[in-house]
Amino acid sequence: MQHFSYVGSGPYCYANSFAMMFGEAAPSTSTIELATGSPFGMQIVGGTLPFFDPYGWDPEAGFDGALKALGWTSQVSSGGEPEDALSRLRAALKDGPVWVGPVEMGHLRHQPGMTGPIEADHYVVVLAIDETRVLMHDPQGYPYASLPLHDFMTAWGAETLSYGDPYTMRWGFSRVADVSEVEAIRASVPAAIHWLSMTTDRLVPTGSLGNADAAEALAALIEDHCDKNLRAHLVHFAVRVGARRAGDAASCLARAGLAKSAAIAGEQARLIGALQYPLVLRRDAEAAASLRLLAPTYDRLFTTLQAGE
Numbered sequence: 027m028q029h030f031s032y033v034g035s036g037p038y039c040y041a042n043s044f045a046m047m048f049g050e051a052a053p054s055t056s057t058i059e060l061a062t063g064s065p066f067g068m069q070i071v072g073g074t075l076p077f078f079d080p081y082g083w084d085p086e087a088g089f090d091g092a093l094k095a096l097g098w099t100s101q102v103s104s105g106g107e108p109e110d111a112l113s114r115l116r117a118a119l120k121d122g123p124v125w126v127g128p129v130e131m132g133h134l135r136h137q138p139g140m141t142g143p144i145e146a147d148h149y150v151v152v153l154a155i156d157e158t159r160v161l162m163h164d165p166q167g168y169p170y171a172s173l174p175l176h177d178f179m180t181a182w183g184a185e186t187l188s189y190g191d192p193y194t195m196r197w198g199f200s201r202v203a204d205v206s207e208v209e210a211i212r213a214s215v216p217a218a219i220h221w222l223s224m225t226t227d228r229l230v231p232t233g234s235l236g237n238a239d240a241a242e243a244l245a246a247l248i249e250d251h252c253d254k255n256l257r258a259h260l261v262h263f264a265v266r267v268g269a270r271r272a273g274d275a276a277s278c279l280a281r282a283g284l285a286k287s288a289a290i291a292g293e294q295a296r297l298i299g300a301l302q303y304p305l306v307l308r309r310d311a312e313a314a315a316s317l318r319l320l321a322p323t324y325d326r327l328f329t330t331l332q333a334g335e
Contacts, residue, residue: 029292031056031277035167037267040085040127040149042165044092047125047151047199053096056274057207061095062088065275065291066218067324068268070240071188073233074247076260078268078298081236082226084189085128085147088217089196095213097203100125104191108179111193116155118197123163124152125196126182128189133181134164136171143186146263152195211282215331222328237324245314245321252310261305269299286335290327294320 041059045052052058059065067080093099103114118124127149132140134148153170154161160178164171183192205213224236235243247256272295280288297320304312 027292027296029273029276029280029288029295032270032273036270037166037263038270039165040089043125043127043149043151043163046163046165047100047123047196048096048098048201051201053207053210056277057210058092058096059271059274060218060278061092061210061214063091063214063217063221064088065271066221066327067224067237068240068320069237070235070243070247072231073235073243074256076240076244076256077264078271080221081224081234081240082228082230083221085149086190086194087228091217092214095205095210095217097201097205097210099198099200099202100196101198102194102196104194106193108183108193111182111195112155112179114193115152115195118195119152119155121197125199126150126152126162127194128184128187129178129181130184130186131166131181132186133177134166134171134173135177136164136168136173137166145186145188147184147187147190148181207278208282211278215282215284219328219331222324222331238321241317241321241324245317248305248310248317249314252305252308257305257308261302265298265301265305269295269302272298284331284335286330286333287327290323290330294323294327297323 038055038059041055044058045055062085063083064079067083068078069081070076115124128147129150130143131146131148132142132144134140148166151163152160153163158175160173160175162171162173163169184190272291276288276292276295279291297316300316301313304310
């Protein structure tokens with residue numbers, strides 16, 4: 027089946043936020059996402075929490091490499107006391123918008139249904155701040171969203187998130203090299219191979235699995251007992267973003283002339299996307315079957331990327 031690229035809504039918060047910061051010189055969000063390394067693997071963290079991204083990966087792990095591959099730099103700061111972080115943010119805003127995150131999405135009360143922490147990470151672009159409110163572009167679908175300063179600072183503290191430092195922000199984005207999208211894609215391939223290899227020095231929770239083992243374990247978990255929290259995580263986030271990542275990887279790899287790798291990434295996108303319907307309808311045996319077909323594709327993609335195909 028020929029791959030056909032997706033354009034539409036979805037949980038692409040940091041790629042969309044980067045694109046806003048890059049402005050007129052922004053590459054496609056598909057290229058930004060690929061450059062972070064996110065499409066190249068699957069993991070089940072601690073044996074219970076699945077993501078369609080690499081073993082040991084989180085967004086912070088891919089940002090610096092993505093900026094380098096795309097020809098950009100930025101300043102970054104994090105940590106400290108809330109008052110110091112707020113002072114840094116006010117100073118940075120004098121030169122333009124500021125990229126902020128991870129933040130706890132559950133404290134972003136401009137989003138319907140958000141009343142407290144849900145252990146979900148998110149990224150936004152802050153436009154302005156005064157004594158009581160923050161104005162932001164929230165790529166979840168809320169341009170020019172206004173949020174009380176207290177709620178924003180609580181979200182930015184990121185106390186309930188499993189990765190990242192509190193009060194992280196990036197500003198001073200500067201383009202240091204004129205890199206085409208195809209050049210950026212090719213520059214990202216070594217990182218893709220690294221992530222698919224599951225070789226990492228990052229701290230990984232006990233019981234975590236990657237790639238084929240993760241797919242097989244998730245299939246068994248769904249068949250045995252897909253509780254409401256796991257199902258909600260899969261159908262509202264993990265499947266949606268996973269299918270899009272793999273589909274964008276297929277489009278990008280094809281542009282770079284890596285036809286065999288692109289075909290495998292396209293197959294992954296279809297298999298991940300095929301999980302949505304049966305999981306929503308609780309036809310869990312069908313979802314498990316798709317995951318078992320997905321399992322061997324990670325080794326195949328690793329092999330073809332290594333071969334430059």
